[in-house]
Amino acid sequence: MSSIPGLVRTLINKRIIIGSALAAAVATTAMILAHKEIRMAKMESTVTIARPVEEVFRFFLDLDRNARKTDPNVESVTKTPEGPTGPGTTFLFRQRALGAMRETATTFVSIEPNRKIEIEARLGPLRPKGTIGFDQANLGTTVTVRLNPNPIGPLKLLS
Numbered sequence: 001m002s003s004i005p006g007l008v009r010t011l012i013n014k015r016i017i018i019g020s021a022l023a024a025a026v027a028t029t030a031m032i033l034a035h036k037e038i039r040m041a042k043m044e045s046t047v048t049i050a051r052p053v054e055e056v057f058r059f060f061l062d063l064d065r066n067a068r069k070t071d072p073n074v075e076s077v078t079k080t081p082e083g084p085t086g087p088g089t090t091f092l093f094r095q096r097a098l099g100a101m102r103e104t105a106t107t108f109v110s111i112e113p114n115r116k117i118e119i120e121a122r123l124g125p126l127r128p129k130g131t132i133g134f135d136q137a138n139l140g141t142t143v144t145v146r147l148n149p150n151p152i153g154p155l156k157l158l159s
Contacts, residue, residue, distance in 0.1 A: 090107040
């Protein structure tokens with residue numbers, strides 16, 4: 001079982017944190033060899049957190065307040081528009097990666113309260129799309145992140 005900040009650290013360690021450009025880029029550029037073709041890997045990670053679904057879901061809705069608590073590379077997060085997080089809300093992350101300041105963006109496309117958040121992001125040459133799912137577990141909440149990297153430019157040849 002993990003705390004909410006522990007979840008995010010776990011996702012960083014598994015290279016799945018939303019808004020961590022370096023971690024996401026490393027994970028999403030991982031290639032798999034299948035049927036003699038090189039393909040861009042899809043990502044999936046699951047973790048169980050010893051907190052109620054509502055609390056864990058709220059943590060993700062408040063990335064502008066919570067991302068800096070869990071990722072030391074994040075210098076700032078700007079949420080637009082202001083107000084409650086809903087479909088169309090975008091989080092712009094400024095963070096250090098490989099000694100340089102990088103900007104990445106994650107947009108919440110749709111939200112099913114306490115169940116699922118669909119996202120799209122801009123992470124360098126990647127345009128990941130996917131979901132963050134929230135399910136009640138015996139002693140807390142199971143969070144499952146599923147992403148398709150959707151590369152652009154030269155990386156598109158690998159997809």
